[in-house]
Amino acid sequence: MKAIPYGRQHIDQNDIDAVVETLQADYLTQGPKVKEFEDKFAEYVGAQYAVAVTNATCGLHLAVLALDMQPGDRVITTPITFAASANCVRYAGGEVWFADIDPDTYLLSLESVKQLIESKPKGFFKGIIPVDFAGLPVDLEAYRAVALAHDLWIIEDACHAPGGYFTDSKGVQQKCGNGVYAEMGIFSFHPVKHIACGEGGMITTNSEALYNKLMLLRTHGITKNNMSENHGGWFYEMQTLGFNYRLSDIQSTLGITQLAKNNEGVQRRNEIANRYKEAFEGRVKYQSLPEGMYNAHHLFVVEVEDRKRLYDHLRNQQIYAQIHYIPVHTLPYYKEIGYQGADLSHSEQYYAHCISLPMYPTLTNEEQDFVIDQVISFVNG
Ligand SMILES: *Cc1c(COP(=O)(O)O)cnc(C)c1O
Numbered sequence: 001m002k003a004i005p006y007g008r009q010h011i012d013q014n015d016i017d018a019v020v021e022t023l024q025a026d027y028l029t030q031g032p033k034v035k036e037f038e039d040k041f042a043e044y045v046g047a048q049y050a051v052a053v054t055n056a057t058c059g060l061h062l063a064v065l066a067l068d069m070q071p072g073d074r075v076i077t078t079p080i081t082f083a084a085s086a087n088c089v090r091y092a093g094g095e096v097w098f099a100d101i102d103p104d105t106y107l108l109s110l111e112s113v114k115q116l117i118e119s120k121p122k123g124f125f126k127g128i129i130p131v132d133f134a135g136l137p138v139d140l141e142a143y144r145a146v147a148l149a150h151d152l153w154i155i156e157d158a159c160h161a162p163g164g165y166f167t168d169s170k171g172v173q174q175k176c177g178n179g180v181y182a183e184m185g186i187f188s189f190h191p192v193k194h195i196a197c198g199e200g201g202m203i204t205t206n207s208e209a210l211y212n213k214l215m216l217l218r219t220h221g222i223t224k225n226n227m228s229e230n231h232g233g234w235f236y237e238m239q240t241l242g243f244n245y246r247l248s249d250i251q252s253t254l255g256i257t258q259l260a261k262n263n264e265g266v267q268r269r270n271e272i273a274n275r276y277k278e279a280f281e282g283r284v285k286y287q288s289l290p291e292g293m294y295n296a297h298h299l300f301v302v303e304v305e306d307r308k309r310l311y312d313h314l315r316n317q318q319i320y321a322q323i324h325y326i327p328v329h330t331l332p333y334y335k336e337i338g339y340q341g342a343d344l345s346h347s348e349q350y351y352a353h354c355i356s357l358p359m360y361p362t363l364t365n366e367e368q369d370f371v372i373d374q375v376i377s378f379v380n381g
Contacts (some may be wrong), residue, residue, distance in 0.1 A: 004367050006322040007298070008360045009196035010265065015257045022253040029248040037252035038202070040259055045162065046178040047185065047204035049211040052247040052255070053218060056159050056188030056201035060088035060129075062245060063155045063184045063203055066213040067127065069094050076116060077129040077157075078108035079327035079339075079347045085129055085157045086328050097125070098329045098341040101350060104288040106133050106301065109346070110142055116342045117150050127153040132161035132176050134287055134324070134356075135269070135296035140181035141168045154181070158204075159188040160298035162195060162259075163266035167292030176296065179206035189251070193298060194265055195258040197251040217242040268361040269297035272368060276300055276357065279372045284379055285353075299324055303353035304379060310355055313378050319371055322356045 022033055034052050042050035053059045064075075071093030077085050079098045086096045100112040108130045117125055128147060130138040140156060147154050158164075161176035168174050168181075177185025184207075187193075189200030205211055216223055221242030227235045247255075273295065280286055285303040289295055301324065304310050314321045327347050329339035358371055 003318040003320060004358045004363070004371065005320045005360075006356050006358050007192040008362065009191040010261070010360070010362050011196065012257075012261070015254055018253050018257045019250060022249050025249075027249045029246060029250075031249040033249035033252040033256065034247060037247075037255045037259070040256060041187075041202050042204060044259060044262070045158075045185065045204055046175045046180075048179065048206045049204065049208070051203045051205075051211065051214045051218060052252060053201045053203060053245045054247060055190065055199045056157075056186050057084040057087070058243070058245040059186045059188075059201040059203045060084055060155070060157070061091050062214050062217050062243075063186060064088050064092045064094070064127075065217055066210050067153050067155075067183065069126065073126040074124060075127045075129060076108075076113055076125055076341070077328075078131050078133070079329045079344055080106060080133060080325055080350060081131040081157065081328060082159070082325060083328050083331060085131055086334070089129075094126070095340070096328075096334070096337075098339055098344060098347075100342050100344050100346045101133075103346045103350065105136060105290060106287055106350060106354075107131070107136060107138055108133075110139070110146065112342045113143075114146055117146070117152075122150065125150065125152055127155065129155045129157055131157040131159075132164060132296070134299035134301055135160045135164050136287060136289070137161055137164045137166040137174075137176050137293055137295075139166050139290075140174065141166075144181040153183050156182040156185040158185040159193060161296040162187055162193075163262050163294075164296035165294045173294075177202075177204045179204055183207065183210060189255055189258075194262055194296065195255060197247070197255045197258070200247050200251050200255060216240060218245045220244060265361040266296050269359060270295070272359060272363055273297050273300055275365070275368055276302075276372065279376065284375060297359055299356045300359040301354050301356050302375070303350070304355065304375075305353065307353050307355050310375070310378050314371075314374060317370075317374050319358065319374060321358070323351075323354060324356050325351075327351050 189197035
């Protein structure tokens with residue numbers, strides 16, 4: 001059998017044809033495909049606005065800037081995420097405080113966040129960056145209640161979760177990144193994520209004010225909005241110090257055709273997840289699924305006693321399982337700063353045992369059965 005990675009992009013002929021068409025058209029960047037992708041993406045997640053960016057890391061950076069983050073501002077996030085969720089705070093000179101995860105959902109624990117907030121004076125923290133880890137949505141309605149009580153903003157790092165949703169107290173399905181309970185949602189189009197653009201990202205929001213700021217910051221802080229009759233056609237103003245964080249038309253074209261396949265991909269990911277669960281029930285611990293949630297399943301994470309040995313065992317069978325993630329507060333950069341925050345024992349326990357098994361739409365049942373057999377026989381010793 002050929003090598004089985006933990007994640008893999010799925011590119012069809014219609015993706016290729018669309019990109020070739022854009023390569024032969026007038027605009028390779030700053031053309032119509034960017035806006036088309038933004039509009040379709042906003043509609044898909046149910047948000048009013050979407051801003052395409054170079055990658056999700058740039059998206060997170062612009063998001064904290066659009067919220068006027070100042071040096072010294074304190075933000076709470078989870079240690080069980082990719083470093084970029086925390087790094088955006090550092091780009092703007094802010095302080096990262098970590099709260100612990102829930103040991104069953106692996107999501108940032110609202111209890112731990114609340115304890116941390118309540119241990120400090122009011123106004124101490126500015127915002128929270130929860131992550132829809134592995135594709136499991138955060139209950140943002142509950143987060144919003146805490147944010148309202150403590151005057152905090154919320155950036156939803158939805159990089160793992162396009163197509164996921166939770167059900168709110170009114171019984172409404174709230175799609176990840178729809179901007180109803182968070183100021184902004186952030187998505188990534190790196191090839192291991194659901195939608196592959198090579199590199200790419202999206203910021204979603206329902207706030208026109210944030211949208212306008214994001215658009216300005218994405219293109220150098222430059223706008224033509226104040227052009228009057230007295231100005232020549234070349235007129236523009238740089239109103240603030242922005243960046244070039246644009247996504248190209250080539251990448252946006254791929255994003256459009258990839259997005260059109262996302263529902264199908266998420267369905268297949270859930271089929272694969274259900275097959276894993278059936279096989280592992282009562283034998284291997286996996287991420288729990290709270291009532292009313294739909295997991296978009298970027299990852300399928302299990303916990304085993306001897307994780308290092310399972311990782312090596314699977315490699316020997318050419319199954320390239322991965323670890324998500326080394327807790328961010330233990331990375332040398334953050335260790336040196338000296339992380340501040342809650343007791344993180346659940347995060348550290350999780351990291352000692354977690355391993356992400358292959359999860360992508362084109363994984364065949366046969367390949368998956370091979371993975372399952374290897375895991376079960378390992379666990380049985
Ligand atoms: C992948 C990822 C990012 C960064 O995405 P890029 O597009 O590679 O910059 C940020 N947060 C999380 C949770 C991610 O998984």
